Amino acid sequence: MKAWLRPLLGEVRGTPGAIELEGQATLVLRANLDEPLPPLSHPGRVILAQDGGDTPPGLEEAERVSLAGLGRVRGVEQLVVHTLGTARARDALAALRLRPTKVHLVYGPELTLTASASGAAGLILSRSLGRRLDQVPGLAGLASRAGVRLDPAWATAASTRIALQAGLEYARTQDPGPVPAGRLRIVHVIPSLPSGGAERQLTYLAPAQVQAGHQVTVLTTYPLEGAEAHYAPGLRAAGVAVRHVPPRPRWRPLPDLGLPPGLVAELAAHAAGEDLLGQVAELQRIAPHVLHCWQDEANATGGLAGLVAGVPRVLLSTWNVNPSNFPRYHKAWFQDSYRLLADSPRVTFTANSRAGGDDYADWSGVPRPRYRVIPNGFPIEAWSPLRPAERSAGREALGVAAEAFMVAGIFRLAPEKRPLDFLEVVRLAGERVPGLRALHIGTGGLTSQVQACASELGLDGVLTFVGRTETPAQILGLADVSLLTSQVEGSPNVSQESQALGLPMLLTRVVGSPETILEGESGWCFEVGDVEGMAARIAELAADRERCRAMGARGRQLVREEFSIEGMLERTDAAYRA
Secondary structure, three states, rough: OOHHHHHHHHHOOOEEEEEEEOOOOOOEEOOOOOOOOOEEEEOOOOOOOOOOOOOOOOOOOEEEHHHHHHHHHHHHHOOEEEEEOOHHHHHHHHOOOOEEEEEEEEEOOOOEEEOOHHHHHHHHHHHHHHHHHHOOHHHHHHHHHHHOOOOOOOHHHHHHHHHHHHHHHHHHHOOOOOOOOOOOOEEEEEEOOOOHHHHHHHHHHHHHHHHHEEEEEEEEOOEEEEEEEOOOOOOOHHOOOEEEEOOOOOOOOOOOOOOHHHHHHHHHHHOHHHHHHHHHHHHHHHOEEEEEHHHHHHHHHHHHHHHHOOOOOEEEEEOOOOOHHHHOOOOOOOHHHHHOOOOOOOEEEEEEHHHHHHHHHHHHHOOOOEEHHHHOOOHHHHHHOOHHHHHHHHHHHHHHOOEEEEEEEEOOHHHHHHHHHHHHHHHHHHHHOOOOOEEEOOOOHHHHHHHHHHHHHOOOOOEEEEOOOOHHHHHOOOOOEEEEEOOOOOHHHHHHHHHHHEEEOOEEEEOOHHOOEEOOOOOEEEEEOOOOHHHHHHHHHHEEEEEEEHHHHHHHHHHHHHHHHHHHHHHHHHHOOO
């Protein structure tokens, strides 16, 4: 977007999941009673404006006004328009006269665009103008020849379901044949390439596939800018083609994809129709033998695009546990997508742990055996325990004594990681282990809150926040034990990383985490919130350094035997050709 438009519109990137209200007084203008209202996070006073219909779940205590009574409302700080596609301009403009500082325009199933009041007014008026112009005889045809659609279809939960069903019905008429033997054209689709766990696995797998002789392309649905492009240079250096597939603007005429015209229109009305049509066109151009999607958003959209584009094999790699556990990433149409995509024999589901696959299966309604387990791969030779000189120099740089017992945490500072539990374990262990030190590697939305809490607990001289680093092995390897206190995990990469460096692993007994260690031999699992138990184990290892080193050695052996890159490559190839 042009820089001069940003101050006018505010944040224009659509976001899924809950709408953040920050405890402020909010008016909810509900124009579409058939469409589910996205969750409202941290609501304060809520005024619900709608004519008739039931009160949405969670708003039973909201004040009610009719649309005609908007002028009597006072003290509004935020406005939610639900939905932009169905709201009458006069109602929306009446709400904007209340001068909200922030406006959330719901334009699809749990998809929201946040703008300033002036930007919202412009979008609302342009939507209204498009409706009126579309009714002028012959004007729609002229606009189409000029490259503009006056009144494009707006996505709803119903239109998204119709798009899924129509795309799958069309896919059943195709016979793309089997995946050939030998060299393959493989396309990976992933939202972006930040320094996350799933992204890291892709950076291990795609170069290995290139080395095996395959032609490999990585497509992202978000622009490759800044932190979103963290892994892009490394992939390109390994011979992997990497590029962003821009969404097709809604206001552009429908593309000629060689598909039935009615089908293209139905796909355009999908909640992610802009991304969907762009991916179909790109996949038709590349004509891959295999489409490998990563994470829920890419699975739900790319899976359908791959079937429509005639890709012989579509692999949907789940990550962690099902998306209902992550409100800020979850979209209501994910569940329908998994369930309906399972009807195609060309689709294979994978998970990086048995427990994670079972969780997805139970949530989606897809039978558990449909989820093949492909454990994370790990380049163990690149993660060797530090030599004594390296360890000594690294500790000196951090101001840590050579003999101090050190606990490390490497995780995102987000609610599901329970970082305050990590702080409490460090505090309790420090009471039992003289001179204990700790470090944390990573960043996240809770960074300032966690750092403030650490100071309140008196950990300023104990815990060092390293932040984001390009050399995590050089920092993590300085520690004696690794600690992860998460609420949910699929198959945490940090477990393999820590054990490869010779560190015993302490983590919570959630989903696939227990599958990454040997209980009592390379680490221990604890119930979520068992900070006393974790602190006690840390004290035991601090008192018995030989046992600590022996457990670390056993962990490195486990990673070599069970989580190799070669094993991941072999299992993935088998899934492609199954």
